[in-house]
Amino acid sequence: MIVVDARYIATATNVDGLPPPAFPEVAFAGRSNVGKSSLINCLVERNKLVRTSNTPGQTRGISIFRLELKNATARATIDLVDLPGYGYAKRSKHERKSWGPMIEGFLEQRVGLCGVVIIVDARRGVEEEDDQLLEYLAHIGRPTLVVATKLDKLTKSERAPRLAAITQQAGIKPLGVSAETREGRDVLFARVLELADVGP
Ligand code: GTP
Ligand code: MG
Numbered sequence: 001m002i003v004v005d006a007r008y009i010a011t012a013t014n015v016d017g018l019p020p021p022a023f024p025e026v027a028f029a030g031r032s033n034v035g036k037s038s039l040i041n042c043l044v045e046r047n048k049l050v051r052t053s054n055t056p057g058q059t060r061g062i063s064i065f066r067l068e069l070k071n072a073t074a075r076a077t078i079d080l081v082d083l084p085g086y087g088y089a090k091r092s093k094h095e096r097k098s099w100g101p102m103i104e105g106f107l108e109q110r111v112g113l114c115g116v117v118i119i120v121d122a123r124r125g126v127e128e129e130d131d132q133l134l135e136y137l138a139h140i141g142r143p144t145l146v147v148a149t150k151l152d153k154l155t156k157s158e159r160a161p162r163l164a165a166i167t168q169q170a171g172i173k174p175l176g177v178s179a180e181t182r183e184g185r186d187v188l189f190a191r192v193l194e195l196a197d198v199g200p
Contacts, residue, residue: 001076001193001200005068006044009079011061015105018062021112024196025064025079029103029133030119032085035149038179039119040065040080043189050082060084062106069198076198079112087129108140115143115195117188122148122162122176126169134170145191146170152178 012018028036037050044067063082069075083103107116116137120130125148137144148166151159159176166174175191177184190200 001069009064011063023077025112027081031087042179078196146174148174
């Protein structure tokens with residue numbers, strides 16, 4: 001499948017504020033500034049669909065982006081969901097307190113959600129909050145994919161040991177990617193389509 005159109009649909013701070021699910025959804029979660037929004041842009045092959053920033057805490061609400069896809073014989077539509085990052089100490093107390101219920105509410109209640117991509121920094125590996133999220137997703141039974149991003153920041157010889165460490169920490173083999181060089185993009189895209197149960 002290739003992306004023929006990608007557009008922004010809506011942002012909200014809780015499930016009730018979002019339009020009802022219309023298409024299979026795959027959500028992107030991870031620490032603040034890890035590169036969630038950049039990775040969505042890389043996947044949809046639009047540089048500026050989702051706002052990214054050097055400053056952590058850029059994405060504050062839950063945002064939905066709709067992708068129209070096609071291949072030689074079929075068409076499909078899927079929604080990608082950008083979630084605000086966790087672990088950003090400089091958020092206000094109120095924001096930090098509301099993050100848990102906002103994200104957990106979405107992950108638990110959203111009917112159209114087919115899977116969750118947890119993004120970790122390839123250099124830092126699985127940190128405490130990633131681990132909590134992995135456990136939570138296993139607990140509520142959501143299919144999960146682990147992605148190690150910013151692979152371009154590692155040397156060739158650093159990669160295998162870092163990825164092996166993440167496999168050990170997460171209990172799932174991560175997919176190594178870079179939004180910067182687009183390495184791993186096609187494999188990740190195929191896995192996202194699989195999660196959404198859309199053909200190749
Ligand atoms: P929040 O919305 O604040 O949670 O951040 P985010 O996870 O959406 O991160 P975002 O995509 O905004 O990227 C944060 C910073 O990391 C930006 O400066 C990006 O340019 C940079 N970045 C993202 N992905 C990569 C990557 O694969 N390689 C490199 N070198 N930099 C990246
Ligand atoms: Mg973001």
